[in-house]
Amino acid sequence: MAEALNGMKRTHMCGVLRETNVGEKVTLMGWVQKRRNLGGLIFVDLRDREGIAQIVFDTTVSKESFEKASLIRGEFVIAISGVVKMRESINNNIPTGKIEVFANELKILSESEIPPIHINDEDEANERLRLKYRYLDLRKPKMQKRMRLRNQVSKITRDFLDVNGFLDIETPFLTKPTPEGARDYLVPSRVNKGKFYALPQSPQLFKQMLMVSGFDKYYQIVRCFRDEDLRADRQPEFTQIDMELSFVEENDVIEVNEKLLKRIFKEVLNKEIEIPFKRITYKEAMERYGSDKPDTRFGFELKLLNDELKSSEFKVFSSAIENGGSVRAININGQADTFSRKNISKLESFAKTYGAKGLAWMKITDEGITSPIAKFLSETEIKLILDKMEAKSGDLILLVADKNSVVFDSLGALRSEIAKKLNLLDKDEYDLLWVTEFPLYEYDEEENRFVAKHHPFTSPMDEDIELLESNPEKVRAKAYDIVLNGFEIGGGSIRIHNSDLQKKMFKALGFTDEEAYAKFGFLLDAFKYGTPPHGGLAFGLDRLVMLLTGSENIREVIAFPKTQNATSLLTDAPGPADKKQLDELGVKTIEESSDIDE
Structure with missing residues (x-):
């Protein structure tokens, strides 16, 4: 039946189409969103990427088109094809809701089986x-x-970088494993x-x-590949906005990228965003937020209690400090009543997924504190904790004792998890920082x-080279990271x-001169012939678009993504x-090798 x-x-x-098109003869093409047969009239919502237009098939306009429309x-x-007219019944829910098109010609270009998912935004398919x-x-x-x-x-990125003197240069996809x-x-x-090529994790060596x-x-908007464990904001193949600049220092790179983001x-x-963005050091980010990518839209900052508890008889605390x-702790201000013991137990289970052995807690009330660890602490120690945490009635204090990496990971993740549970995250607020x-x-x-x-080509701070x-x-x-x-x-x-x-960098990483040259000789050779000071930055385009669209998963902004197991359900x-392909490549699979051994 296709025509x-x-x-x-x-x-x-x-x-x-709008009211300004009334009286015009138009030709539209697209997919049938919905069809309604009212006897002498058939209404069709026709959809393309720009939206929906209502099409009317009327026996008084074209009997042939009306009969064909009953089949779609x-x-x-x-x-x-037809004439645009004003609608008698206006639909204010769509931009084209004041007009409709009375069709005098219809071609059915392709039929469709009943789709396995609904083609609308309310579809709840898994x-x-x-x-x-x-x-x-x-x-x-x-x-x-x-x-x-x-x-x-x-497009904005390309236009901005072009105006600012950047050249779009492609680099190889088939390169050397490093x-x-x-x-x-x-x-x-x-x-x-x-021998093997490696797909590039980034164009790092080539851009240098x-x-x-x-x-x-x-610059380059480029596909990159990493064979790593996946999560909601990672894919095995992803896209970077990649750039490199010569004769620059850190501030030069930061300034051009702030202007691009603005x-x-x-x-x-x-949205107008203010530049320059705030900056914090890695050390400050970890000590205040427990993360090198902190969300600073809310509080719950970490406080160090080593001085207060280093001599405590409660060995969970003092031993952690003694062992380096x-x-x-973090203070969940005014939320003590929100978290029952059962809820706190769930928070402890959450913290344990980040390596914490447990989660200590204190609820502050008008009568004093409620805490399972109170009996192990002296009154002086409790007072020191409360003072350090600036605690007041109604607060909930959560404490973790362990090696620093575990303390940072667990409390950093907890503060964000609790902020989500308390609905403190404003999706219309964009908190940018370096x-x-x-x-x-x-x-x-x-x-x-x-x-x-x-990576091993990152420059140390000048004052730290001697270390x-x-x-x-x-x-x-x-x-520098942009968060x-x-x-x-x-x-x-x-x-x-x-x-x-x-x-010196390679030596500190444990490479001999021969090993470094075997892996990176082509770059080291290039450096012999006059190398300008240079630096750069790469944005994760997928992750940036995920945040700009308010999506919670990077797969929502990639046309054909992989699953968390790095598979494609589509292909x-x-x-x-x-076997012929493998033989040509000189490759045997483990299964083949096992068969040969047998």
Whole structure:
């Protein structure tokens, strides 16, 4: 039954028609959202990406079109021509609600089976079904709006960076596996059997070489790949707004990106955001908020209680301090009555998922305190805690004692979880800040050595260079992250451009000269021929758009995302390769190898 267009040309999108179009002959094309047959009249809501227009089929206008219209159903693809008229019954819920189109020609371009999900914003299909039929899910107005906003952010970014002297330069997808980062996706080479390409986790090395090449300002909206455990704001393949600048210091990179974000917020959300953004150091972020990506829209700041409790006979506290850890607490001001013992028990279970062994608590009342740990503490210690926490009647104090990383992780996550439960997070508030002076290194307990906190090309603070070999844990980096409402949306650093300093960095990471050259020789060679001071930043485009659209999951703003198991329900990827392909690549699977062994 499907018909061809046969020269029929669309004149307007459905959602753009207004009263100014009354009297015009128009041709519209799209999907049937809804059909209502009232006997002598058939009404069809026709949908395209711009919205919905009501089409009227009337026997007095075209009997042939009316009879054909009685055959169409939801999600049929049709083309109509007709005249725009004012509606007698106005619908103020849609922009086209004052007009309708009386059709005198109809072509049914494609039929549709009954869709397995509803094509409307109220559809409650589960995510697995939505991802399996993503092409249908993407027809929903809210999904099309999100994709359009994503496109808008990309266009604004390109326009802004172009005006500011950046060049859009592509870098390779098939590159060399390198250490110091997430796990690579590997691609076996057919031509060079036994060797592998890696898909880039970022264009880091290439953009630095572009600075050596003299391009001065580079950018790219680029796909990146990381084989890591997934969560709501991560995908195995994702998109970065990537940039690098020569002859700059930290403030130069920060200033240009603040201006970019200011423009994005103004043009996308019509929100004025003040620049410069506030800045806090990594040390301050961890000590006050327990996170290097703090949400500062609310309080519940961490307070250190080591001085108050270091001599306590309650060994849970004093032992943690003796072993180099800490006791810290947050005050949930005025909310003691909100949290029953059962609710506090749930908070403790939540804290344990971040490594905490337990969660101590105190409720402050007019009569004193209620707490299961009160009997283990002296009156003096209780008073010191209350004074430090600025506690008053109605407050709930939550305490964790452990090594610092566990205390920060658990209390940092708790303050955000409680803020959600208390509905303290205003989705219309955008809290932007920079976190600076990250540690250059972090200790990897599995590998029993220091690894780069960001990557091995991040420059140390000038005053900390002398500590590289003697006290690497104290070295701060010229690194900076941009945080929005508790999410890191971008990060970057000033890079090392001095070959001798780069060698010291590799040495502190445990690389011999030979190992460093084997992995990064092409970059080290480039640095021999005149390297400008340079630095850059990369935004996570997906995560930024997720926050701008008010979505709670990064999959909502990616056209064809993967599940949390890194699979595609739409295409059934990843899938097996046939034996011929594997033989050409010189690759055997574990199953094949097992068969051979047997």
